[in-house]
Amino acid sequence: MESIKTLCPYCGVGCGLEITPLAQKEHQPWRVKGDRSHPSSQGMVCVKGATITESINKNRLHYPMFRKSLNEDFQRISWDEAFNLITQHIQETLVNHGAESICMYGSGQFQTEDYYIAQKLLKGCLGTNNFDANSRLCMSSAVSGYIQSFGSDGPPCCYDDLELTDCAFLIGTNTAECHPILFNRLVKYHKKNHHVKMVVVDPRRTPTAEAADLHLAIRPGTDIDLLNGIAHLLMKWNYIDTTFIDDCTSNFPAYVEVIRYYSPDVVARQCGISIEDLEIAAKYWGQAKSVLSLWSMGVNQSSEGTAKVRTIINLHLMTGQVGKPGTGPFSLTGQPNAMGGREAGGLAHLLPGYRLVKNDQHRAEIEDFWKLERGKISPIPGLTAWDMITGLECGNVNLLWVAATNPAVSMPDLERTKKALLKSPFTIYQDAYYPTETAAYAHLLLPAAQWGEKTGIMTNSERRVTLCQAFHQPPREAKADWEIFAEVGKRLGFNNKFNFNNSAEVYQEFVQLSHQRPCDMSGLSHEFLATNGPTHWPYSQGSNSETKRLYTNLRFNTQDGRAKFGAYHSKGLAEPPDPNYPFILTTGRLYGHWHTQTRTGRIDKIRTMHPEPLMEIHPRDAAQLGIVDNQVVEVRSRRGVAKFPAKITKAISPGTVFVPMHWGKLWAENSEANALTHSESCPDSLQPELKACAVQLLPISLKTTAKNYQVLSSQR
DSSP states (O other): OOOOOEOEEEEEEEEEEEEEEEETSSSSOOEEOOOOTOOTTTOOHHHHHHTTGGTTTBBBBBBBBOOOSTSSSSSEEOOHHHHHHHHHHHHHHHTTOOGEEEEEOOOTTTTTTHHHHHHHHIIIOOOOEEEEEEGGGGHHHHHHHHHHHHHSSSSSOGGGGGGOOOOOEESSOHHHHHHHHHHHHHHHHHOOTOOOOEEEOBOOHHHHHHHHSSSEOOTOOOHHHHHHHHHHHHHTTTOOHHHHHHHHOHHHHHHHHHHOOOOOOHHHHHOOOHHHHHHHHHHHHHHHHOOOEEEEHHHHHTHHHHHHHHHHHHHHHTTOOSSSTTOEEEEEESSTTHHEEEHHSSTHHHEEETEEOOOOHHHHHHHHTOOOOOOOOOOOOOHHHHHHHHHHTTTTOEEEEESSSHHHHHHHHHHHHHHHHOOOOOOEESBSSSOOOOGGGGGGGEEEEEEESOOOEEOOSEEEEEEEEESOOSSSTTTTTTHHHHHHHTTOGGGSSOOOSSSHHHHHHHTTTTTTTTOOOOOOOOOHHHOOSSSOOOOOOSSSOOOOOOOOOOOOTTTSEEEEOOOOOOOOOOOOOSSSSSSSEEOOSSSOOOSSTTGGGOOOOHHHHSSSSOOOOHHHHHHHTTTTTTEEEEEOOOOOOOEEEEEEEEBOOOEEEEEEEEOOOTSTTOOOGGGTTOOBBBTTTOOOOOTTTTEEEEEGTOOOHHHHHHHHHTTT
């Protein structure tokens, strides 16, 4: 039978898949293999992509369900009743509390069409910028860093650069487990070319670090110290491109003033590494003809997230390592369409086409295109994901609409989050699966069509746009997210603004808003992508070829055309360890699972790979606390408590422990990583520091008292 080409719906690599129906097999009616014609993944697929169809028909939400209060059971209702409830609550909220009390929290699982219609409904028709997405928790620091340094969002690199670079510098990314197909491309090239160097910066000796020529196991929170220390040596050894700096950048003197304080002895002491290793890293960077940096959550999820991103970019600017093959600062998105969400304006401070809500001209352009009266779009950025939680706490949020994400597991300071969700006067929860942890806090459940059941667009980390073809009918009464949003818009009286027959028409409208913008996709359409295959943007009307790299002319999207250095001193962790909470907890992903297990937790092979959560701890720390392998350890922070079996390993730095973030209440008892994390965030990106917090450890079988614990911890 004929196969359908689509895209894997997990990480931001954007691997192409071929799905072939198998008529004779009831329990697994599809065969999945990598799409060899997809240029991003080249036919490769990881275990998540290979098993993706096994979850399609498991534990699905089939019908709208409603309950008046959280104490009641859900009752099935019709879509007509559900739409009436939504429009009634929106109208009442608008009258009684105003548009700013309405919020929607979306997801990088959305296709671009879903994102776009949500923006048109919320930011346009309702007049509130209170749309944020779970990309706030993973990519907003990269967005902020790119905008401040280059004048615009958008990674300037492409995946081909992985096989063209002389030095790959990976910081805050466990690429081997979190972006495995991307890592496969890099590591194959690295093994074949002995002159190519790979540096990995991570407190853990991950599978990524195992493949590196140099692993810098820095203390959590010292990324800027390290990067400024490398810059100090590059400056001292004259590994800088003065012509590029003079002609193409600004603010270099302020940066030079900062990095002079980061001498090798200071940086080595601060980071917990040797001066020799610091110097090796600087030589690898300085002597390479082309340098490619890669980063992800370990950089972005920080109270210094934007500063870290810009400090990485600084190294590229001072050495002229941008705009050329094999070079550039490359953020790896965590979700399949986080890039598409940014293009469509899917964060509280953005508008479609890489526009900003604070910009008068940008708002006017969108208002004119959407045929809204001037001033309809608010000039004030909306509530971020965490602002929505605090808004619920104080009664300023009266209607919360959550779609395709699971904040009852993924948000920081989880007990506080849950208490806030209980206060919501009316919560709509739109998802493909039931139950999920967030469904317990909803009044109205809406069944959503998921990956494979709707045709739409996704953009991966290298700005490559792919048409994802549906190959399966949505179960029972499930609907595409954009169709749900559009129907609500119609019932609110905006029929002429949501008169779309299919997602191709939605996308065709959206790309018009990208015309002559940095993310120009005006030459793309469903038909074009079906015929020509996945394509990089920018790709404007009349284009004959795609643009793989940005800034090849060394002119940037700033007012003066120059990239801007950011001068930052290191501030360290928002919550450093202390005698009461002497360990640093860091969190992350495992190879098989993805996010909160809403999908992977329903796949037998992956559950077998990762049957339970764990806590990595160094042998020295384990010995001092009397912890043995597999012993359950109670982990306490100032906000909450969780329990994990110990995994004693030298792969984690002393003084640091690691737990995966995938387990919510449905999948393990009392093993929620975010019960421990805090909500302190980057002042520019407003992205929470989910990567690090201070904790104490109590081995449960020892029944350790707080007094005894303090004695044990003081011996460290």
